Amino acid sequence: MQQLMLGNHAVARGAWEAGVRVAAAYPGTPSTEIIEALARYPEVYAEWSVNEKVALEVAIGSSIAGGRALAAMKHVGVNVAADPLMTLAYTGVNAGLVLVSADDPNLYSSQNEQDNRFYARFAQIPCLEPSDSQEAKEMIKEAFVLSETFDTAVMLRLTTRVAHSQGVVELGERREVPLREYIKAPAKYVMLPAHGRERHKAVEERRRRLEDYVETAPWNRVEWGDRRVGVITSGIAYHYVKEALPGVSVLKLGVSYPLPARLIRDFISAVEVCYVVEELEPFLEDQIRAWGLKVTGKELLPRIGELSPRIVAEGIGRKVAAVDSSLVNSSLLQEPAFKPAAGLPGRPPLMCPGCPHRGVFYTLRELSLTVAGDIGCYTLGASPPLNSMDTCICMGASVGVALGMEKARGGEFARRLVSVIGDSTFLHSGMTGLLDMVYNRGTGTLIILDNGTTAMTGHQDHPGTGFTAAHDPTFKADLEQVVRGLGIKRVRVVDPYNLEETRQAISEETAAPEPSVIIARRKCALLTGGSGTYEVEKAVCVSCGSCLELGCPAISMEEEGALIDQVQCNGCGLCSQVCPAEAIVKVGAGNE
Amino acid sequence: MNREVTSILLVGVGGQGTVLAGRVLARAAMSLGGEVKVSDIHGMAQRGGSVVTQVRFGPKVYAPVVETGTADYLVAFEKLEACRWLPYLREDGQLIVNNQEIPPLPVLTGAAVYPPNLLAEMGKRVKNISVIDALNFARRAGNVKTLNMVLMGVLARHLPMDREAWEEALAESVPERFLEVNKRAFQLGWEAAL
Numbered sequence: 073m074q075q076l077m078l079g080n081h082a083v084a085r086g087a088w089e090a091g092v093r094v095a096a097a098y099p100g101t102p103s104t105e106i107i108e109a110l111a112r113y114p115e116v117y118a119e120w121s122v123n124e125k126v127a128l129e130v131a132i133g134s135s136i137a138g139g140r141a142l143a144a145m146k147h148v149g150v151n152v153a154a155d156p157l158m159t160l161a162y163t164g165v166n167a168g169l170v171l172v173s174a175d176d177p178n179l180y181s182s183q184n185e186q187d188n189r190f191y192a193r194f195a196q197i198p199c200l201e202p203s204d205s206q207e208a209k210e211m212i213k214e215a216f217v218l219s220e221t222f223d224t225a226v227m228l229r230l231t232t233r234v235a236h237s238q239g240v241v242e243l244g245e246r247r248e249v250p251l252r253e254y255i256k257a258p259a260k261y262v263m264l265p266a267h268g269r270e271r272h273k274a275v276e277e278r279r280r281r282l283e284d285y286v287e288t289a290p291w292n293r294v295e296w297g298d299r300r301v302g303v304i305t306s307g308i309a310y311h312y313v314k315e316a317l318p319g320v321s322v323l324k325l326g327v328s329y330p331l332p333a334r335l336i337r338d339f340i341s342a343v344e345v346c347y348v349v350e351e352l353e354p355f356l357e358d359q360i361r362a363w364g365l366k367v368t369g370k371e372l373l374p375r376i377g378e379l380s381p382r383i384v385a386e387g388i389g390r391k392v393a394a395v396d397s398s399l400v401n402s403s404l405l406q407e408p409a410f411k412p413a414a415g416l417p418g419r420p421p422l423m424c425p426g427c428p429h430r431g432v433f434y435t436l437r438e439l440s441l442t443v444a445g446d447i448g449c450y451t452l453g454a455s456p457p458l459n460s461m462d463t464c465i466c467m468g469a470s471v472g473v474a475l476g477m478e479k480a481r482g483g484e485f486a487r488r489l490v491s492v493i494g495d496s497t498f499l500h501s502g503m504t505g506l507l508d509m510v511y512n513r514g515t516g517t518l519i520i521l522d523n524g525t526t527a528m529t530g531h532q533d534h535p536g537t538g539f540t541a542a543h544d545p546t547f548k549a550d551l552e553q554v555v556r557g558l559g560i561k562r563v564r565v566v567d568p569y570n571l572e573e574t575r576q577a578i579s580e581e582t583a584a585p586e587p588s589v590i591i592a593r594r595k596c597a598l599l600t601g602g603s604g605t606y607e608v609e610k611a612v613c614v615s616c617g618s619c620l621e622l623g624c625p626a627i628s629m630e631e632e633g634a635l636i637d638q639v640q641c642n643g644c645g646l647c648s649q650v651c652p653a654e655a656i657v658k659v660g661a662g663n664e
Numbered sequence: 665m666n667r668e669v670t671s672i673l674l675v676g677v678g679g680q681g682t683v684l685a686g687r688v689l690a691r692a693a694m695s696l697g698g699e700v701k702v703s704d705i706h707g708m709a710q711r712g713g714s715v716v717t718q719v720r721f722g723p724k725v726y727a728p729v730v731e732t733g734t735a736d737y738l739v740a741f742e743k744l745e746a747c748r749w750l751p752y753l754r755e756d757g758q759l760i761v762n763n764q765e766i767p768p769l770p771v772l773t774g775a776a777v778y779p780p781n782l783l784a785e786m787g788k789r790v791k792n793i794s795v796i797d798a799l800n801f802a803r804r805a806g807n808v809k810t811l812n813m814v815l816m817g818v819l820a821r822h823l824p825m826d827r828e829a830w831e832e833a834l835a836e837s838v839p840e841r842f843l844e845v846n847k848r849a850f851q852l853g854w855e856a857a858l
Contacts, residue, residue, distance in 0.1 A: 076690055076700060180705045204701070204728070237703040237728035238690060311726040381731045408733030409755035410789060413747050417776035419677065419768035421713035457773050620773050625712050628772045
């Protein structure tokens, strides 16, 4: 049976078919749908972990105990999980373990674009790179087998364009894989120095065996075309090469670590000139060059952002066309018929109408505070017109960054400073930062923007929502109690729809020379759907534009004054609070 | 690009339903028996940003992305987005544009102006252009959110898939309780395209 499938759903399906028992992840674009899909299979235990480090640890436990396991995360999530990963490379596995790293070239929804193939090489674990949904499904099945055959974790590296594109997939059935026997083996799983030294030798020995395997692995294949030009490629770049250079010979590497030296050497000597086409870093290219082989790659192709058929054609196609123009898709070398129109207004992402974060950021701007920010919808507080975020480094960084600012510039600076973090992010990695602030006598104020969900990635549950990944009810972490438990004495909850209350709380807490936490609590507007709408009384409106300062997509200015789009308005009422003329009222209120 | 492959771009504003429209289109295209690939990038663009869904189908499809200057069809759910993505259309490609204006934030705050005469300007440059008031048809169908299916109905007239394939694709993609209204919207688009 065939089905159109998202790359991530294909990964989930393949893992299911391979008999995976335990799957763990923290949501992050572009990886989120893997666990969402796995949570729907009754044979699989799938969880939203508190963060990626814990997710990988859960997977490791499952593997050691004998059940096939998967951990999925976005590229920056692997940074969080890097600590267990490097040692997992030493212990190896019992049942198969696959780590899915979903990288985000072009930063569609990330703070950087890092190439996680380097993590595979760093840890010396095999890296498989599917180029579409069908391959994703097949490769992850093979990855479990490889994992058990070579006693190693395996990385499956996706990129956004593979994770989030759909292709036709041939479905298979689940093969139940019995639990492997659990054997206590401290020399393998207790990495104290004496054991670690021994296991490091095993890592080296495994790498040599893997180097033999990749020479004949079916995922590394040559598609012969014209032998005057060869291209070595991997992942989605393979498809761009096939579009742009339909006539050339291609070595498609499905395994990008370790590389098949013999296969690559033979391929290069069989063609007259050889190019490497890969997204982001010259990962393949550098290794191939280190063997003294001649290839050309990043000289002609960008090291930043996604590739595309046109970029490949323009970078390499012109050289290839000089050999034989029939090898190149010439339409990709022609200028498009329509030029981009100049001066079109951009359409930046923005906080939704009724977003509870808006009131907090509006207040922070009014108070001219320095704001150490974090990762989530609220990162949009950095955009105009709110412009109220000074830093955003990585998940959970806000409190630590604010503490560092205070330690560098002193307590007075902390009176004009707050850190902000979402509820999911606080539980992910903000708790440790807050504990650090208390322990090290910081005096800052943390605002937890508690909208009761992981909104940015599409409303996943977390320990503060009271529901699991499978939507079963569970223990609901109480943020006030958690914060108190970490040593914060000044804790208060405010309604971010109430600007006066919010402003007062922030003013008082930042003024206090001791650490404090404000929980700004309101459900995500996309989950509640709002309550009633607001409208402008045209006769009263003075067209001052104060309401526009909220950056609400439902509000615009016409010649006769402000206008509220009734379809978009969620009724948060912030606009009526900022209007100096009191021209904005709840719809229907005038008739009372 | 490979001319045996049909490349379609659906562009609009976050929340207009391009992703669902893309799913229906792709499922209908599967009835042709070849390969189908769809790419939609979401993330921050969900929050009211400019969005694009790319669909390609044919006997053999490699890249899931449509390159500039190569789209056979550009279906724009909003006028400004039509203009923004126009360079993706090939010279004799078909532009289908919903006659709706959604001002982006810089326009709302007064930092920029919504360009006037977009349709007239595009009409001068593009040979094949159909303008449709999809919002109005969607309202007539019974739900303004079905404007995406109105546009699919218009597009369907240009594509080789038969009516049944579209009906099945709709039924597979839309929740039961919204199926009838979406079918009506599709039908109105289908009729309007004549």
